[in-house]
Amino acid sequence: MINKNIDEYLDIFVAYKDFQGVNKKTVNSLGAAIRNAVRLSKKNFFLWNSNDCREVYYAIYSLPKNLTKNKMFYGLNGKELLEKADLLGVDRISESTAERYVRSIRNFSGWLHSQGLIKHDYFKELKPKKNGVKDNAQRIPFSEKQIKEVLRSDIFEDNHNYLKWIVLIAIEMGMRQNEISQLYRSNIVRNDGVWCIDVSCDRSDQRLKNKNAPRTIPIPKTLIKLGFIEYVESCNERLFPELKYYELDGYSRNVSKWFSG
Structure with missing residues (x-):
């Protein structure tokens, strides 16, 4: 040996x-x-x-x-x-x-x-x-000051800014960056009259952290009032087509860069 x-x-x-x-x-x-x-x-x-x-x-x-x-x-x-x-x-x-x-x-x-x-x-x-x-x-990546700076960003001024919705979904629903970045319009579903996000990896360009990650999460009323469903209905297929796919990082690379920039 x-x-x-x-x-x-x-x-x-x-x-x-x-x-x-x-x-x-x-x-x-x-x-x-x-x-x-x-x-x-x-x-x-x-x-x-x-x-x-x-x-x-x-x-x-x-x-x-x-x-x-x-x-x-x-x-x-x-x-x-x-x-x-x-x-x-x-x-x-x-x-x-x-x-x-x-x-x-x-x-x-x-x-x-x-x-x-x-x-x-x-x-x-x-x-x-x-x-x-x-x-x-151990996993808190931002200080309270940094979080306030994010929330004061001009991305929130435009309902069509993809970063606005990614940040709000992360805050309101606790989803991971890549889970959000890879969403398709078909992942936004209505169950018994309640709007939800179907977190899944049914497509070849979608991935999840582990076998327990697939889940269906109700969309908070705050996001609906802010116009999230209208944003979804304005999309053709992917919710955030501005994001490029990378083999190692999926669609989240540029989102991570924005947060750390």
């Missing part, structure tokens, strides 16, 4: 996840996380023992941000990588990112073990550490 190439098996694992229907952005992120984690040891991955796995597990929480983009880290692995990060004083990845890395390498290790490619799944018991912060507290 000494000569086994980690990239070869990682490619097989990523292809397997892709075949399972995991969206490409998640699959690419998974592969990148595992590759970065593997760099934390100079030892051949297939020779890692329980101690090696623990050391990598702890080191993941000290990984520098933008590891693959920073030329200063090219060719560095193991302790040399972390020592260079200390020397440069660069920012480290967030705890939520570190948790994703841990979950990714645990997933990979478990798959390798199930395929008989490693004898022991040492990562099985190495779970992401608890930071005491509730998930919903």
Whole structure:
């Protein structure tokens, strides 16, 4: 097993996840996380023992941000990588990112073990550490000041501005950016006299986060009073045809850029 190439098996694992229907952005992120984690040891991955796995597990929480983009880290692995990060004083990845890395390498290790490619799944018991912060507290992307700035935007002055409706749907209905951006006129339905949004992925250019994501959500009266149904009826097919489709991001890329701009 000494000569086994980690990239070869990682490619097989990523292809397997892709075949399972995991969206490409998640699959690419998974592969990148595992590759970065593997760099934390100079030892051949297939020779890692329980101690090696623990050391990598702890080191993941000290990984520098933008590891693959920073030329200063090219060719560095193991302790040399972390020592260079200390020397440069660069920012480290967030705890939520570190948790994703841990979950990714645990997933990979478990798959390798199930395929008989490693004898022991040492990562099985190495779970992401608890930071005491509730998930919903970690996911607040904007401060109150930033939210007020968004709501003062001139996009709300025009009923035909697609961003106006995307923002209002996100605020009023709690839908994800890509769920909103990929909506078609046929996703706006009337159930027992109540206007609703049918969140689904019936079309080839629609995707959802997971199998539990499909749902039907009543449209709040506030949106109806503001003219949302009239906007829908003015559309031909897609609600927001201004948005371009990207293989990795679906239709939400430019929406994300607007929010972060």
